[in-house]
Amino acid sequence: MARSGPDEPSQRQPHPIALPDDLPPGPPGAVATALSDLPLIALPGGEFLMGSDADEGEPGDGEGPARQVRLEPFRIARTAVTNRQFAAFVQATGHVSYAEEVGASFVFAGLLPDDFPPTRGLVDAPWWREVPQACWLRPEGPGSSWRGREDHPVVHVSWHDALAFCNWAGLRLPTEAQWEYAARGGLVGRRYPWGDELTPGGEHRCNVWQGRFPSRNECHDGHAGTAPADAFPANGFGLHNACGNTWEWCADWFSATHPAAPRHDPVGPAHGTRRVIRGGSYLCHESYCFRFRVAARSANLPEATAGHMGFRCAADPLPAAPGTVFPSEEHS
Numbered sequence: 001m002a003r004s005g006p007d008e009p010s011q012r013q014p015h016p017i018a019l020p021d022d023l024p025p026g027p028p029g030a031v032a033t034a035l036s037d038l039p040l041i042a043l044p045g046g047e048f049l050m051g052s053d054a055d056e057g058e059p060g061d062g063e064g065p066a067r068q069v070r071l072e073p074f075r076i077a078r079t080a081v082t083n084r085q086f087a088a089f090v091q092a093t094g095h096v097s098y099a100e101e102v103g104a105s106f107v108f109a110g111l112l113p114d115d116f117p118p119t120r121g122l123v124d125a126p127w128w129r130e131v132p133q134a135c136w137l138r139p140e141g142p143g144s145s146w147r148g149r150e151d152h153p154v155v156h157v158s159w160h161d162a163l164a165f166c167n168w169a170g171l172r173l174p175t176e177a178q179w180e181y182a183a184r185g186g187l188v189g190r191r192y193p194w195g196d197e198l199t200p201g202g203e204h205r206c207n208v209w210q211g212r213f214p215s216r217n218e219c220h221d222g223h224a225g226t227a228p229a230d231a232f233p234a235n236g237f238g239l240h241n242a243c244g245n246t247w248e249w250c251a252d253w254f255s256a257t258h259p260a261a262p263r264h265d266p267v268g269p270a271h272g273t274r275r276v277i278r279g280g281s282y283l284c285h286e287s288y289c290f291r292f293r294v295a296a297r298s299a300n301l302p303e304a305t306a307g308h309m310g311f312r313c314a315a316d317p318l319p320a321a322p323g324t325v326f327p328s329e330e331h332s
């Protein structure tokens with residue numbers, strides 16, 4: 001998926017670097033604090049129409065055919081995991097992310113200062129620069145910081161980093177089917193989590209690219225890079241920024257084809273080389289990467305990291321308490 005993100009991190013060679021000095025060991029209670037800051041929405045599941053037959057996506061992405069899928073109840077986070085939450089995880093565990101191990105990650109060139117030292121670009125996507133020391137703590141490399149962006153989605157995290165966070169938090173990644181069901185927010189066959197129009201009434205509903213990609217970002221939605229994880233109105237299920245802002249890792253291996261069965265809580269192929277990512281990012285534009293639609297999909301190597309990829313957590317349902325009302329039932 002070179003057009004929508006870097007795809008070559010496996011060429012990088014790991015070398016150890018020291019943990020950053022702005023992140024001392026966390027205080028007691030960091031785990032509880034982080035988890036209380038990560039509310040999950042209980043969703044009822046059931047039958048939903050997954051994918052799309054519209055001729056809007058990249059032919060190799062496998063958005064179609066549209067198909068009925070059935071899900072058991074599950075829970076999913078309102079937002080992508082934020083820098084503050086990831087910091088609590090790192091403080092509690094000392095986790096060193098893959099981008100820190102290899103000492104570099106991919107940053108969109110338009111977010112680097114004009115006087116930034118020369119960096120290696122991807123051959124077929126030269127706007128991606130491999131920036132030394134770029135990682136979740138330093139999203140644009142030396143001189144940048146996650147500080148001031150505590151409530152933005154964490155980025156520069158690999159699929160394995162996402163899994164490590166989930167394991168620590170007692171959560172997991174959503175399956176691709178769960179992600180799409182949740183992102184649709186109860187709507188059927190719509191293009192976006194809120195409907196078919198990108199800017200209904202002229203109002204921006206997500207953080208994508210306005211202008212000519214990659215040279216001119218007019219930022220009419222107010223954000224050149226990441227936006228806070230809860231920016232923009234939530235969808236019908238209460239999820240923020242399912243589309244736009246940052247790609248989100250899913251649990252599944254990627255395949256462009258979909259078996260006829262099982263369509264009850266599908267978990268994707270048993271093997272693969274790339275993991276599914278969903279939702280698109282602040283770099284998406286209809287003219288270049290129309291993958292911020294709710295049916296759109298892409299994939300990346302599980303060790304890939306970049307400044308536009310994060311993740312959202314999910315979990316199995318809690319035992320239902322008497323009187324529990326699911327969000328979709330409140331509005332039906």
Ligand SMILES: [Ca+2]
Binds near residue numbers: 209210220282
């Ligand atoms: Ca934007």
